[in-house]
Amino acid sequence: xxxxxxxxxxxxxxxxxxxxxxxxxxxxxxxxxxxxxxxxxxxxxxxxxxxxxxxxxxxxxxxxxxxxxxxxxxxxxxxxxxxxxxxxxxxxxxxxxxxxxxxxxxxxxxxxxxxxxxxxxxxxxxxxxxxxxxxx
Amino acid sequence: xxxxxxxxxxxxxxxxxxxxxxxxxxxxxxxxxxxxxxxxxxxxxxxxxxxxxxxxxxxxxxxxxxxxxxxxxxxxxxxxxxxxxxxxxxxxxxxxxxxxxxxxxxxxxxxxxxxxxxxxxxxxxxxxxxxxxxxxxxxxxxxxxxxxxxxxxxxxxxxxxxxxxxxxx
Numbered sequence: 001x002x003x004x005x006x007x008x009x010x011x012x013x014x015x016x017x018x019x020x021x022x023x024x025x026x027x028x029x030x031x032x033x034x035x036x037x038x039x040x041x042x043x044x045x046x047x048x049x050x051x052x053x054x055x056x057x058x059x060x061x062x063x064x065x066x067x068x069x070x071x072x073x074x075x076x077x078x079x080x081x082x083x084x085x086x087x088x089x090x091x092x093x094x095x096x097x098x099x100x101x102x103x104x105x106x107x108x109x110x111x112x113x114x115x116x117x118x119x120x121x122x123x124x125x126x127x128x129x130x131x132x133x134x135x136x
Numbered sequence: 137x138x139x140x141x142x143x144x145x146x147x148x149x150x151x152x153x154x155x156x157x158x159x160x161x162x163x164x165x166x167x168x169x170x171x172x173x174x175x176x177x178x179x180x181x182x183x184x185x186x187x188x189x190x191x192x193x194x195x196x197x198x199x200x201x202x203x204x205x206x207x208x209x210x211x212x213x214x215x216x217x218x219x220x221x222x223x224x225x226x227x228x229x230x231x232x233x234x235x236x237x238x239x240x241x242x243x244x245x246x247x248x249x250x251x252x253x254x255x256x257x258x259x260x261x262x263x264x265x266x267x268x269x270x271x272x273x274x275x276x277x278x279x280x281x282x283x284x285x286x287x288x289x290x291x292x293x294x295x296x297x298x299x300x301x302x303x304x305x
Contacts (some may be wrong), residue, residue, distance in 0.1 A: 039200075040228035046198045047170055108172040108254035111199050112228055115256050120171070136197075 006028055023096050026070035028052050035063065039112035048122075049073055049134035059114040060090050063099065065122075067133040074134075077121040078114045081107075097125050161191035161236055162257065164203070166197035166229065166249065167300075175199065176251045177259040181287030181298030184239065186264045193235045194229040201257070202250040203235055206273075211250075214276035216285050218243030218263075239263045244289060245275060248282060255302075256281035262292045 014113060022029050035051040036043045044050050049065035063076040075097040104122040108114075124131065148182050184190065192203040206216035207223030208286070211227040217223060218241040226235035228250070239245060242264035249257040256279070266289050275283055287298035 018233070040230060041200050042198065043228055048198070106171050106173060109168070109175045110250050110251045111172060115251040 023064055024072050024098070026050060026052065026064075026066040026072070028064050028096075029057045032064060035113060041112050044068070044134075046074065046136045048075070048132060050131065051076070053113075057094070057109055058088075059118065062094055062096070065134065069133075071133075073126050073130070074098075075123040075125070079117050079121065080114070080116050082116065084119075095123070097118065097123065099125060101125060101127055161189040164190060164192050166178075166192060166194045166196055166201035166257075168199050168201075170198070172199055175181070175201070175249065175255055175257045176300035177249070178258060178298035178300050180259045180285065180300040181262075181292040181295075182259070183262045183296045186240055186242050187238065188263070189236050189238045190261065191234055192226060193234045194231050197231045198279070200228040200250065200252075202228055202232055202258075203247050204250055206248060213248075214274065214278070216246035216273040216276075218235070218245070218285050221245065236274070241265055244251045244270065245265075246286060253282050254279045256285035258282045258285050259300075260286050260292065262289060266293065 003091055020107075023032075027034065031054040033055060034043070034054040035053055038053070038055055049067055051065045052066070053061055059078050059080060061075075061077045063078065064072060065074040065076055067073050075095060077090070077093060083090075100123045102124050104120070104124065106120055108118055108120050110116050110118065126133065162182065164182065165178050166175075167178055177192075183188070194201050203224070203226040205223040205225065206213045208215060209223045210225050220241040221239065221243065224237040229235060239261065240263075244266055245261040245263060247259050247261070270289065277301050285301050291298050
């Protein structure tokens with residue numbers, strides 16, 4: 001009985017959740033969708049790559065970013081500056097992209113989908129040198 | 137903002153010096169830096185004659201921009217164009233895309249970029265000359281960053297174009 005409960009709990013926990021093996025190659029499974037299909041943005045954004053997001057998680061994400069060969073390069077969270085205040089939290093954000101090599105955090109003035117100034121928190125799954133794969 | 141007598145006279149002189157209609161569209165480009173931290177219209181301030189066509193072009197390879205008149209018809213934003221003027225909204229322009237509109241009614245036109253208004257990506261066009269009784273548009277509910285970024289009308293009239301304040305050094 002205990003084993004069945006654990007299996008059931010496991011099924012509940014995995015429903016709708018993507019794991020590293022699922023997202024390493026574009027396109028990631030639903031509910032992820034290409035950002036360019038949701039809002040008017042270029043298919044490939046220099047510096048970031050081709051982005052996918054679960055629309056239900058906007059604006060924070062995670063956004064999954066892929067290079068020109070469809071390989072996952074980073075997981076990005078977009079946090080509105082106005083939401084960095086004592087009354088707001090972002091808890092338990094999904095992180096399906098696996099091992100993180102390094103992290104970049106920087107200000108972004110906004111873009112379709114997140115139309116306010118916000119911070120990009122970029123979890124790179126590739127080395128700093130390999131960021132060039134999405135430079136342009 | 138009430139214009140000084142000198143600025144008004146300069147405006148009249150500038151308007152008289154303008155051709156009746158520009159030969160082709162007057163260009164404003166939409167720009168941004170590599171990580172999207174800075175975005176701007178270039179120029180941010182522009183003087184044109186009545187009947188000029190203004191063309192906005194998105195030169196930012198990593199972002200979409202709009203050129204949208206401040207007017208209640210556009211997302212219920214406050215009117216900051218002459219009462220006789222028609223509002224415009226380019227909708228989102230992807231890199232390389234353009235939008236044009238002809239401005240015929242003299243006066244002062246303020247416009248913004250929808251996703252970047254809060255970052256101060258706004259612009260101002262003086263068509264012909266500023267109204268004699270011009271005292272500035274009411275602040276309304278505009279974000280502080282936008283209000284701070286509008287070029288001074290006197291500077292636009294005196295110089296013809298004013299660069300964007302948000303442009304990185």
